[in-house]
Amino acid sequence: MARLTEDQLISRFFAPLATHPGARGLTDDAATLSVPPGEHLVVTTDALVADIHFLADDDPDLIARKALRVNLSDLAAKGARPHAYTLCLALPPGWREDWLQRFAEGLAVDGKEFAFALLGGDTVKTTGPLTIAVNAFGLVPSDRIPRRDGAQPGDILYVSGSIGDGALGLLARRGADGLAGLAEVERDYLARRYLLPQPRIKLAPGVLAHASASMDISDGLVGDLAKLLRASGASADLERDDVPLSSAARAACRLDATLLETALTGGDDYEILCAVPPSRRVAFEAAAQHGGVQVSPIGTVTSGNHAPRWLDGEGNEVPFARGSFSHF
Amino acid sequence: MARLTEDQLISRFFAPLATHPGARGLTDDAATLSVPPGEHLVVTTDALVADIHFLADDDPDLIARKALRVNLSDLAAKGARPHAYTLCLALPPGWREDWLQRFAEGLAVDGKEFAFALLGGDTVKTTGPLTIAVNAFGLVPSDRIPRRDGAQPGDILYVSGSIGDGALGLLARRGADGLAGLAEVERDYLARRYLLPQPRIKLAPGVLAHASASMDISDGLVGDLAKLLRASGASADLERDDVPLSSAARAACRLDATLLETALTGGDDYEILCAVPPSRRVAFEAAAQHGGVQVSPIGTVTSGNHAPRWLDGEGNEVPFARGSFSHF
Incomplete structure (x- = not known):
């Protein structure tokens, strides 16, 4: 030819x-x-x-x-x-x-x-x-855009959409054993989330107006959150069970509990992680709702340089075996 | 490691x-x-x-x-x-x-x-x-930058620096037979011109102020000139012997006359080709001199859609076997 x-x-x-x-x-x-x-x-x-x-x-x-x-x-x-x-x-x-x-x-x-x-x-x-x-x-419309390093103690940490679908979607596409028991519609949903992330453009005005710090989650929530806090010279207390999961991701984690760590540390989310001062909470949530983007509070920024603390439903600290995903 | x-x-x-x-x-x-x-x-x-x-x-x-x-x-x-x-x-x-x-x-x-x-x-x-x-x-400082398509009949065509060094430099680096007789200093000069092109930033103010059309020569003078003229809906008469060659390129062409075509059609010049209205000629040349960049007139834009005519020193048309170099 x-x-x-x-x-x-x-x-x-x-x-x-x-x-x-x-x-x-x-x-x-x-x-x-x-x-x-x-x-x-x-x-x-x-x-x-x-x-x-x-x-x-x-x-x-x-x-x-x-x-x-x-x-x-x-x-x-x-x-x-x-x-x-x-x-x-x-x-x-x-x-x-x-x-x-x-x-x-x-x-x-x-x-x-x-x-x-x-x-x-x-x-x-x-x-x-x-x-x-x-x-x-x-x-x-401003030369002040939200950086990674602006989070202040007391700020509420939010994530958009749902976390972990991309990482589980990649596993599903690779035919991972742990996902064999998943309904086809759920596997397809996760695979689609890996293939076609949803940039949260409609949350941008709310982020610009109200967030003290913001980044997109591309290398896993746990690792990217640690980066944002390190840049801000702060720490945080997080509620693991407040991290929003899709119903397909929840079904995957019920089949294999270790997949929850994959969801929270794997890459390819392309959701927004941001810190919002408590005084801006109502306005930020209203802006998100106006844009039709779900946002979920997952914890609070604290002072100190220690690693962020992830707590389970009973208040016990959750260790993560791996921090951040890297394509590199 | x-x-x-x-x-x-x-x-x-x-x-x-x-x-x-x-x-x-x-x-x-x-x-x-x-x-x-x-x-x-x-x-x-x-x-x-x-x-x-x-x-x-x-x-x-x-x-x-x-x-x-x-x-x-x-x-x-x-x-x-x-x-x-x-x-x-x-x-x-x-x-x-x-x-x-x-x-x-x-x-x-x-x-x-x-x-x-x-x-x-x-x-x-x-x-x-x-x-x-x-x-x-x-x-x-203007939203009107010189495009490829602005050349008008009567405009003078200029090139900056010298043409063909990059293409001959690549041959020299490949140890081409035709260049074996060249002095080492000349081979090195050509190779260096291939390795480290000289962007004509100091000619930019003159181009912006005076050129009716401009492009950088990356795929060979003959082919890129044809592109500029095609975009402008014009043709040109060119004097092949007015194309500026470095002394190393001239030496190479003396050793092997077919290398002149390589010089004029090969890629990697990264010189500027531009069209300048006759009324701007003096000002353009003064701006070039102010920037310390040599510019050489090589011909004149003419009307019509025919291929540009390249003439040798005796006024005979020179055919080029190949038009434009492509890395693609």
Whole structure:
């Protein structure tokens, strides 16, 4: 099969996605981006490599959307609204046009859903695995965005959505024994949560207005929480049983109690973890409700540099064998 | 050897480079970037893959600098001054700390030379070759930057620096027969031009003020010129012998006359090609001289959609066997 040139590939698959006026239809060497007066740009970048961050034979539509969503999740955690992105794509030998067509369709679907336009990019070939690097640009109406290091003793710690679905979903996709007893609909739910995380963009205004600290949970709740507290020079008391689990994750943990640790320490949540001063509690919860995003209080920030204390329903401390998940 | 974690690697090698205030020392999920009133952001991204865009055993200092410079070259061609960049780095199995140390030193050297600060990034592992994706951000005091498509009949076509050194340098590094008769100092010069292109940042103000169209030459002068003219709906008459060659490139062409075509059609120049209206000629040349960048007129834009005509010293048309170089 005759291969498309890079220019043909760009004009066929990517130019239709470049709806940002500064992208110039991807016909130039660079794009322009004008930031409205009073607004600031939030910039984040995440790269994904086949068979490390996704499986090479995953649906290309879902690979594309996950590549955008892990970046959108970082924007949401900083209170930003999505604006535009650039895409560097390293294609392995034997890439196919129908694969790329489907990949571009995934970018189009989420670009539309999140008002997130392609601004520019580069397409190269590689002798290695498919590699995707996305640079995401968001806008905020303030130069003070919630950092990791702003949590204060007394703040309430919240997480969005449900925790652990991504880590259990990866296990389900690998056919782990512990999940064999799960109903197919539950396995599918968990696998889908791994494949297609839900960036909490609709929580961004509440985070920006009310959170003293915020980050997205990508390397497991337990480890990421420890990072946020370490950066803030604080500790916390957490109620393990207050961590929100989906009904599928609860069913998995009933089958195999050790999976609860996987849920709390595994990666791929892409939920928001934030600290909210008690005086802002009502307003934060109202903002979350307004955005249709469930938020759950899981504990309280305390003073001191000791490791955060996780307590079970009877007030006993829960040890975690492993801290943080790392793709690296 | 115990491997550094991703966080350790970032704090040791990359945090010292993150001098941009919005980078927050790389301790957060995202960076902020404020664009001064009246300024606009120019965004470009280029990815490099080992053994496609550089050789895996090249000096890591030079690999790092080339990764920045190919992006800086795009900024220069759009008239922008460098501001900041993000870096996605996919490290192959067996990466070494001393390699990374040297790579970071290269980023530091060029970051300082070009006032180009690290803003953020991501480090991942890959089972494939080293892959580097840089997103570069420049600033311009206007929302009208020179595009590819603005060349008008009568405009003078200029190139910066000298053409073909990069392509001949790659041949020299591969030990090509045709270059065996070259003096070692000339081979080294050409190889160095391949390894370390010179982004023409100091020509940016002149390009912004005076060029009707501009692009950086990365895929060979002949092919990139054809792209600029096609985008502009124009053609051109070019004098082949007016194309500026370095003395090393001239020596190579004397040894093997077929190398002239390599010089004019090969990639890796990273010089600027621009069109300047005759009324701006004096001012453009003065701006170039002020920046210390040599610019050479090589022809004139003409009307019509036919392929540009390259003429030799006797006025005969020169055919080129191959149009544009492609790394893809």
